[in-house]
Amino acid sequence: MSAISISGLNKHYARVHALHDIDLTVERGEFFGLLGPNGAGKSTLINIVAGLTRFDTGHVAVLGHDVVTAYRQTRRLIGVVPQELAYDPFFNVREVLRIQSGYFGLHKNDAWIDELLAALMLTEKAGANMRALSGGMKRRVMIAQAPVHRPEVVVLDEPTAGVDVELRKSLWAFIRRLHREGHTIVLTTHYLEEAEALCDRIAILNHGKLIALDTKQALLMRGIGHTRRVCITTEQPLGRLPETLEKKVRRQEGNQLELRLDKSTDSVMAVLDALRAHGAVITDLNMEGADLEDVFVELTQTQKV
Template structure:
């Protein structure tokens, strides 16, 4: 599921509400039926979040970082799953390296691993490929697709619209805190294809996004 919008549209605020970091002014939010305020613990167990910021204890190893993350959710003896995650994210050769020694791209992989240690059914990826190289971006795309095929619901925010088009079956677009479009990716491309600026070529999600945000959509 893609969550798209310009800077300041409300994407991070929505993610913060779902993660229980801020309270909504009105209305309610739930994850797998668990209210994020009144049933916070249950809701948080259902959710894994990959934030934009790279925040770690620099003196922990990758393995220790994931073990501590497991402990936050009361999970012991999680080493087999941690090994599997590190293998899938190509982190095994860095398992015993301190976080401070890792490149930015490797640290972002650890963020993804942290979000997965408690096996949440819903995973929010907030700009997961921002600032990473093409090779890492492709490997993350493949891993995200595999997680989705395994039954995880993936909520993706990204400014790379080709990324959203390739990965997301459904997309919501936010503008000034309100949803201005919500449909399948295929329907959005079909519905707004006729308003492509140059009138030629295949419409892509960037065309759809620009037209909806500018108010030119039909």
């Protein structure tokens, strides 16, 4: 039995076709990534799975239970971290988690709540009112709410959006722990390195259509482009690069320049010659295969609306 099963799913908002004939499954125990640009339909899909948004046609089930006809069962089986910070300003952190747990009939759950507080470094804030917390602390509380009633499936919609690097690392560690303990994880994120590091299988949505669904390794082995990283040092800053290279720039920071080259049409030697002609003294050259960002950009930019 799959953790999440979706077939023939369609959703319209007025004249906008938000989801087009989506078919996908998430297996039990899987770490599944759901990627796509803004407006691709990721949050709509998650809200449908969570039973929070109605859909037009299709079938959606969580652990074999229909999200429409067996709504109460599916809500107990799934925990969701919303993209937006939504909280009750009248309660402290521990009360928020107790209330969330009580919604699903777990009234003596303090031991697990204490464990969640400790894992997310919230123990010292347990008695603090939600209004008094920083944005990062509020995000941790939102993440703690998802597994507080011990659901088998945990869905995280942009869980690390707007948080600093150190907090992101601690949240990754907690999410990995949930996965090791047997939870099925569904993650949406704009941080593609996050999905590449965490997810087993990845689906990519664009304009409401499922344009890719495969293992991470299979996506990376498609051979879409090559990323060439060229580190350069010059006596004077390069300033604006030659026009022939500007469209190939992926990142430029200080004396480090990363270019995205098409392996079938771009010559590395021609790129090096253009840089030298521009006054660059090249001190290092590193060439790597395509990463998930390359695959994502290629797929989403070439798909027709």
